Amino acid sequence: MHGPGRPRGFFSASTTRAEKARAVRGLGTLGGLAGFLVALMLLPAACTAGIGARDTADWFLTEPEGLSTAGVPQRSRVLSEDGRTIATFFYQNRVDVPLEKIAPVVRKAVLAIEDSRFYEHGAIDVQGTLRALASNVSSGEVTQGGSGITQQYVKNLLLTQADSTEEREAAKEISAARKIRELRYAIAIEKRFPKDEILRRYLNIAYYGDGAYGIEAASRHYFSKHASELDLAEATLLAGVIRYPYAYDPTQHAGAALQRRNVVLNRMAELGMIGYAEAEKTKKLPIELDIQNMRSGCVASEAPFFCDYVQREILANKVFGETVKEREELLKRGGLTIRTTLDRRAQKAARKAVLSYVPAKNSAHKAAAEAMVEPGTGEIKALVVGRELGPDEERGKTWINFAADAGHGSSIGMQAGSTFKAFTLAAALDEGMPFGSRLMAPEKYTPVGFRNCDGENVGDPTASLGNAADGEGGRSFSLVTGTQHSVNTYFLALQKEVGLCDTVKMAERLGMRQANGKPLEQFPSFTLGFNAVSPLRLAAAYAAFGARGEYCEPIAIKSITDASGEKLKVPPRKCEQVIDRGVADAVNHILSGVLTKGTARGMGLGRDAAGKTGTVDNFSAAWFAGYTPDLAAAVWVGDPRGGYKHPMTSLCLDGRCYGSVFGATIPAPIWQQSMLGALRGTDATSFHRPPSFYFSRGSGEDRVKVPDVRGMSLDEAVAKLRAAGFTARVGERVRSRRYERGTVAEMSPGPGSVEPGTTITLRVSSGPGRGGADDDEDRPPRPPTRPPGIPLPTNTPTLPPLPGDPAGQAPA
Template identity: 70%
Template sequence: MPPRSFDSDRRATAAQAVRGLVGMGALAGVLVALLALPLVGTAGVSARDGADWFQREPAGLSLTPSPQRSRILAADGSTIATFYYQNRVEVRLDQVAPIARKAVLAIEDSRFYEHGALDTRGTLRALVSNLNSGEVTQGGSGITQQYVKNLLLEQADTEAEQRRALEVTPARKINELRYAVALEKRLSKDEILRRYLNIAYFGDGAYGIEAAARRYFSKSAEDLDLAEAATLAGVVRNPNAYNPRLHPGTARKRRDLVLNRMVELGWIEQEQARRAAADPIELDITETPNGCTESRAPFFCDYVQREILTNPVFGRTAKERERLLKQGGLTIRTTLDPQTQRAAQRAVDRHVPPKNSAGKAAAEVLIEPGTGKIKGMVVDRKLGPNSERGKTWINFAADASHGSSIGMQAGSTFKAFTLAAALEEGMPFGTRLMAPHRFTPTGYENCDGESVGDPSVGLRNSAESEGGRSFSLVTGTHHSVNTFFLALQREVGLCDTVEMAERLGMKRADGKPLEQVPSFTLGANTVSPLRLAAAYAAFAARGEYCKPIAITSITHSSGRKLKVPSADCKQVMDEGVADAVNYVLQGVLTRGTARGLGIGRPAAGKTGTVDDYSAAWFAGYTPELAAAVWVGDPRGGYKYPMSSLCMDGRCYGPVFGATIPAPIWHDSMIGALSGRAASAFHRPPSRYFSRGSGEDRIRVPDVRGMRLSAAIARLRAAGFTVDVGDEVDSTVPEGRVAEIEPGPGTAHEPGTTVTIRPSSGRPEEDVPEDAFPDEPRDPFPFPDGPEDPPIPD
């Protein structure tokens, strides 16, 4: 087909304009006739019926509120994010500057308060103007008709309905006018104007005059001056052509036209118009982010969004829920504490930078004990495409239902559930169990009574020096001894341990039940920081578990309150049991695997290191706040382990729970709790001290010079294991102890092996018989030395 010529295009355009003018003339005649029919007394019955049909309120007339943007607010009322299909902020008429109302009326419908649904004079005037100019330059629709057009367009659910709402036909115009007639009967003029100002499109994504004022001038509609009001009034006729940001010259001419019209009507003085038109349009653009990507708490925002989009309480279908969020003008008040969020984000980004050289990631969730309120939720990434460095769509802090994460193995943080189960069964702190170097996982039954475990698989400790001796509940926890907890789990029962974890809200991040395997206590299940933080918050709340919640209230634009998920707080363990757990876990920060990472106030916690250093955790709490931190590799921890991690020029060697996660927790908690009074944990019931405090480091007695049998008996009575080494040359009589290792007076755990070496001696008659009594005069002659460094978890 040959290309069309310029002349043919011009003829086509002219023909289209003629058709439009003819159509407008015919339409104007039809509309005037229809309105006049009731006034003609000699009209026939059919004419009267037609007029009655026109005047009757059409079926299906709906005055649903205009779509409005929803806001997510932090606990202090500050905005976290906005959601919308149309960026709109509904306002009352008195919240629009009077000069702005005049400007819109002047250019769109100056006789609005004088005529009914159809301004016959205005329609005919527009027709004459268009015929004289040879093109359509003025519309004949008044404010009411324009409101109806916008309303029908908004209520169109399908593309076909949208096309019908926009088509230029007499049928559509007559239908609109029928609606307009009905509205003029139902609503006051002020109410119609208010609705129109809130529904009209002002370009640049701004719907309604309030959103437009904020978009173009960074102010409210009630603060607009004359020049700004005239600019916005001029945009409405053609929001694309008169967009002041995109087309400042055209927009300025249109503004000046509005000013002149206001002068013609006598609504402003000529001098006012001259001053307002003297300068170019000065914009002060404000961006209104849509969604979570630009939020200051992006992953918390995403969690809230998914809470609404996935919960049937907010709509039967996904489409209904999305429409509610993006059109309902919701005010969503949340639990987020900005101070806590900032402290956590700084801590995570400081220790695991978003674009770190090792490709590692970190996530943390902070929850208020006793309420379940999520006070902070952070990931060391921006929310965005995974293909861009330093971004991810996956919320590593939450379950799959709220962020696509399938969870991460929890490591030794699960030992706290075994400890809690043991204490609930009445085991005192001084309860001791042997922790072998390797443990064969036999003798376990799941909650169905089935035997589980593979005798061919040997489980071991993370440090070989930990095994081969006994530990108490306290010291076994402080040093996070794997084989001790495997033995303890078998003692209390695998099912009891699992049920304790379930009572504390634990489930796999993919939503499936926890796997009941011997390595349960070692954290074999994949979970989220969110659930782990909520579980540890229950310890802080003295056994009261609350489901984690992010939303405190939702108010619809209509003022209606929506139902929100409840924390459903329940007492899941005796207060005394929780107090005992807190007593033990406090020592992790003072004498255990996280020694030296206290925060200057009562705190407790547990480190966690996953097999082969594939991930590391720390979960800790005070009576006021609980948090869980995960550090690992999104590409796969076993494929990219942290066995010899170097990141951004800093090398850590193998990464344990105390290496990176615990310092993140430490920094987060200090920042989050700054300025808040500290509370103390409660003392555990006395029954847990029936075998001592469990803090059982004891000094090695000085048995030098004692006969070998007496020395062995003395050391064993003190709780040590004894090994007799080779003889050494000494002036000590033969058969008596010449040397002892570890040295006398040093403090060690019961069960520690003490090596004694007998003397080769010299003639016994050369040494006075009473020079070496069987018992030393002072069995503890040396002051306590420094405590041993913590054993890595």
């Protein structure tokens, strides 16, 4: 017979000293039971050291200082604007869930194998510990845990809260001191939380092997389902892993995991949680896994370079912590829900367009990048680099985010080419220059007489700039036609007229700076785009035109909540009206013509849109930046190895060959395809008509012929003028004998060459009248009068011969 309280299999009187010694040595592998017993023995030792029993008890039951249950690492999620998870960040793959989202069979399985008396005892379960000790020693293996669930929760908590190697070693050391500390913490935890909450916390903090922390992450990893959906076989498998997750990892040690699962099933049957028949039936089932690997970071994201932008924003911005370490811990441990501005439809459209023209692993080693920004908000809707995120040594991969500035992607930027002409244009319009203002554009331009914003002369009398890349010269152009044809020498002359400093300041007002973060450099070729910038900066600047002059700093993060649902501070939205609406409307009017009559004709969207091509010297890179009132985008195509060393001439990209690549050759089609996809199904918004002042010298278009509509009905005349691109208005009626009543008698200006779009004033005939200049003018010529009796001549008179004319006849 066994004495009361002595579990079957515990040391008997006949046990030899050697057997006892072997058993005690085996306790080191029994889940810390030996340490627990040592801790219990230390309590009377404390009394002999001069501490009274009452004081010892008070000390042991007093909540220790610094006890915190916070700081358990939880994975952070990055969401698109529609709530879809596009990336996760974590030190430990853990998803915290409430108890009601954990299947009851899971709770029973864990309680059965780890602490079946959890709801009956306090923080220290002496009876359960001795029972487990006896069972494990008699069976020769660890079948039941010694430490209660509360103690195991404390151990895991201290380990996950450790910030240094020293703290982690202290949390794992096998010593009486550690055990006593854990027991004190366990007592405090039992006072602080109800049993259900302690169980929930334990299930969410435990490690289940193969990188899965917490029951929800483990369920998703091993079975691709939620913890609330686990069945008996799955629940017992995971419950069995907890004790030794490395030894029972089913992906590495399937046999051991199967045996351990069956031990859990037996224990549940012993406790009456399931029937023996059900246990035996389940034990016959094989382990069936459906592995779902969760990767931390942006590499596996559907929008890797946008994700990388968000990550760098958090790591670099002091809004999220004073130090980089603090910010990294917040991102990878804080359980954040990061809601971003990403439009998945726009992202997919941009990525498809970029890769369709510049494949990631193209044989020419070229690359492309596109950024999409919403006018009026600055929200980044898409950010695409036509390569995978990864080591640059591998073909088709890069760590460099070519779409963003250096601070958000390590890129030093790329020369922007003629896309910078838009800033010179805006500066000219801002200074009141009408559309019809004309300047001579020579074949070659010597940049002299330019001064930067410090008043320094930055001209170069030895330089000779021409129009080889984008346009033509040798004649005069207006603001409209000079922009449509992208004439380099015209814009150099225009920049000189406006002032280099004013042009630079206009670009700066629109958010432009070098990709390395430095101010824009100021030289005469500024308007030709020699500054190295990012597509994102350029897209945001053009978005300001679409927003009628309101510039918004690009933003990627809308809101962040922590694991408890509390909102965190995020970088605020910064928008400012930087140019007058009328000026922006005028820019939109001119840049719209680039898509219909200019260097990018044929690249329209079927709705109001505007843009500008850009080709860098020697075809080292090509750009297109364009926008509607609803979305702006900038596309770059070039060679990461160096565009001047590897120009885009005689270029072939996986079977598609080009001559020399201009902004309209590849970037503009990418822009068009991506914009059509991003805006599909959305209502179109129109640009506003520019103020009439800008038409004070005409439309700026090349002159065209006005059709003669005199003698036509008013309806016919108006229709014909409109078809020719003119606007008609009706003036006062006039009397006319030449034109029938109700028909057009006069038009002003009359037939001839005028600016396209000129308003033609029509005056309708009211029929013949009496007297007045109009009657004299319109009356048919009268025959000459002669005195009565003198007949009119009936033959052709003979004229006297001209001197030197032998025939005596006048010339015909």
